[in-house]
Amino acid sequence: MDNHSGVGVVDKTAAILSALEKGPATLAELVTSTHLARPTVHRLALALEHHHLVGRDASGAFVLGDRFAQLAASVGEDRLVSAALPVLTTLRDRTGESSQLYRPHGDQRICIAAVDRPVGLRDSIPVGTTMTMTAGSAAQVLLAWAEPERMHTALARAVFSAADLDRVRSRGFAESAGEREQGVSSVSAPVWGTAGTVIAAVSISGPIERLTSHPAGEHADAVMDAARQLSDVLRRTEH
Structure with missing residues (x-):
């Protein structure tokens, strides 16, 4: 399946959410699994957290948010x-x-x-x-x-x-x-x-x-x- 829509920010966001489908992940783990630059992952993850599409677990790792x-x-x-x-x-x-x-x-x-x-x-x-x-x-x-x-x-x-x-x-x-x-x-x-x-x-x-x-x-x-x-x-x- 082609994961590239041609809209970069959407593709990067989708990559982060897909990675979190597998379970909680630290920032470093998201960088590794998405192959995106650390500042990009950090910026997008915080934006997704603002909209409750991403949350944090008790350890501070990123998880899918309650909006889903x-x-x-x-x-x-x-x-x-x-x-x-x-x-x-x-x-x-x-x-x-x-x-x-x-x-x-x-x-x-x-x-x-x-x-x-x-x-x-x-x-x-x-x-x-x-x-x-x-x-x-x-x-x-x-x-x-x-x-x-x-x-x-x-x-x-x-x-x-x-x-x-x-x-x-x-x-x-x-x-x-x-x-x-x-x-x-x-x-x-x-x-x-x-x-x-x-x-x-x-x-x-x-x-x-x-x-x-x-x-x-x-x-x-x-x-x-x-x-x-x-x-x-x-x-x-x-x-």
Whole structure:
């Protein structure tokens, strides 16, 4: 394969990123593997780091940056949405409650798919609705595995704590009662993308009178099953 596009800076940048695909590398190792001049590698690596396309590990070596995980999540979103409706419908039928799928959207979260309970009192969230990342079980799930800076920024204003997010990570789900809206309970679980990051949260929500103040006791297994199904869809369609 011809690695030369005729645009020098792009070819050099691609060479650095290709080298980092193999794992962490020091500046000297990047120079050796790319056959580029040390000042060029240093300048481009720092520029890529500025844009989060390159990062550093605990030893200071260069690694691929978290921007790639974000881009992978965006690529996977179409597959995720197309797979979501049958999974959310099954979840709705299994629990008897409205079901939703949320993804991060800046400092908020956005509903990208939803299936409502057909009759009776329900929590209806239209697709496209943006909601807070500081309250609710879906917010807890999306923050529990988020990068530290994002997590700490949200926790400064959140109704839940860092200890609550620790529990979410250990249990694999979150529950809330009256956090986001008075009288509403919810249960959420993470959807994992192919890059090993949480890219979405599957939820059910409904009136606290029906779901109780501890809805996970009855519904956590169903919500986690739905989240696993969507994670499996992304893994199967990775290529």
